[in-house]
Amino acid sequence: MLAPHHIAIVQSTLPLLESAGSALTEHFYARMFRENPELKEVFNLSHQHSGQQPVALFNAIFAYARYIDNPGVLAQAVERIAQKHTGFLIRPEQYDIVGHHLLETLRELAPDAATPEVLEAWEPRTDSWRPSSSAAKPRSTTRQKRPPAAGAASAVSAWRRSVPRAS
Numbered sequence: 043m044l045a046p047h048h049i050a051i052v053q054s055t056l057p058l059l060e061s062a063g064s065a066l067t068e069h070f071y072a073r074m075f076r077e078n079p080e081l082k083e084v085f086n087l088s089h090q091h092s093g094q095q096p097v098a099l100f101n102a103i104f105a106y107a108r109y110i111d112n113p114g115v116l117a118q119a120v121e122r123i124a125q126k127h128t129g130f131l132i133r134p135e136q137y138d139i140v141g142h143h144l145l146e147t148l149r150e151l152a153p154d155a156a157t158p159e160v161l162e163a164w165e166p167r168t169d170s171w172r173p174s175s176s177a178a179k180p181r182s183t184t185r186q187k188r189p190p191a192a193g194a195a196s197a198v199s200a201w202r203r204s205v206p207r208a209s
């Protein structure tokens with residue numbers, strides 16, 4: 043359940059996100075691959091170089107913040123992206139790493155705006171993307187060569203929790 047003041051704070055960061063654009067996620071990926079180079083194996087690096095993946099991630103983050111008070115709008119997109127992550131066998135601890143680098147990116151790119159209150163409002167959002175233990179079975183994709191790690195779980199449920207459907 044999102045606290046109203048957290049919703050308001052996340053919404054207040056929309057102009058900041060908009061002005062940063064995909065520079066935000068480019069910084070994020072550069073940071074993450076520098077500090078966690080093992081994740082280079084998980085991603086298709088040509089999608090990084092073409093700018094495709096930083097733009098896709100930025101759009102997802104921006105849409106999340108934009109519709110935080112009306113998340114049903116994103117339900118279909120969230121479902122589609124979450125199914126992809128399920129197929130990639132993304133592990134729960136990898137969501138921690140991504141969440142950490144997203145918050146550090148905010149801190150580094152916007153040190154004045156990234157107040158403790160702003161980071162606190164965003165932190166549960168990144169945390170809630172973590173897959174739950176009630177894993178859905180991953181779909182068959184070409185990326186399933188690696189064996190599923192213990193606790194590999196469903197990004198579908200994670201995304202569902204991050205963007206609850208409007209009732």
Ligand code: HEM
Nearest residue numbers: 084085086087089095098099102123130132136137140171
């Ligand atoms: C904060 C939560 C996350 C969000 C909002 C997010 C968002 C996205 C989006 C929007 C896409 C593009 C989907 C498409 O092609 O339609 C994507 C792709 C992808 N994501 Fe995530 N993601 C998250 C967490 C993660 C984590 C933790 C990992 C693994 C460390 C990961 C690995 C991938 C991979 C491998 C792709 C495919 C892109 C490629 O081929 O390089 N994601 N993600």
